Amino acid sequence: MLHDPYAALGLAKTATADDIKKAYRKLVRTSHPDLNPDDADAEKRFKAISAAYDILKDTETRARFDAGEIDGLGAEQAPRQYYRDFADAPQNAYQHRDGFGSDVDPADIFAEILRNRGRTSAGDFQSPGAHARFTLEVPFLDAAKGTQTRITLPTGQSLSVKIPPGTEDGQTLRLRGKGSVGFGGGPNGDALITILVQPHPHFQRDGNDILVTLPITFDEAILGGKVTAPTIDGPVEVKIPANASSGRVLRLRGRGVARAGTKAKGDQKITLKIVVSTDPDEALRAFLLDWRTSQSFDPRADLMKGTGA
Incomplete structure (x- = not known):
């Protein structure tokens, strides 16, 4: 199948929404022309995977593609009611279909479909402008908390971009009407901005949770106590339990x-x-040497069970 979005992302039709998102994020980093300036084919690959992701990330458009209602670029598929579909139907099968008689030429049906999809005269033809695609690197905390920034287009135009709180790596923001100008009075395309979240030296993200490793001292681990820990909103006091x-x-x-x-x-x-x-x-060393001779706790006891050791 031409323009198969599953093939473009290297996925099977059974792929989950999470599979689709992960495949897209991985391919964005290896295919975006701004990140791969020495790769002549990067732009072509990036456009293909972006178009594929636009189809599959939305459950409705994915279902329509799977059903054959739209193609891999999102264009409507012509209805599949050709002459051969009615070969076993009664003799007057066409008589109640949009005015066609029983002696209809199949080519006339197809021509009617094309006429219904838009006016074909040059003076009346309208077409929406093409979408413009960009990438924007965003610091981890800005993506997590949300921010307002600006992006400069190749035309020199500067656009204000709102980064919503919780924006994920690889997520695409859409600015309506900020793409290429439409033809014949058609609507402008959109600006599609792919967000690349910069890694943070201490924080990681797992869904909507933030992960951080907190170093503690030997005595804090044994005795417990209150220590200061970083969060994305600033430092907070954390109680370390004893032992x-x-x-x-x-x-x-x-x-x-x-x-x-x-x-x-x-x-x-x-x-x-x-x-x-x-x-x-x-x-401390002297104390621990003395303590070692009297203590009986073995933290590896369960680990060694059933290993033959």
């Missing part, structure tokens, strides 16, 4: 990313990591 091990996860409710269309936020998940000072402490 906390590395890998333990604490949850800060509502400290994540805003869910699309709501004021509700995800959470921040803090993974604790015990960090030991590289400066020697002889008193």
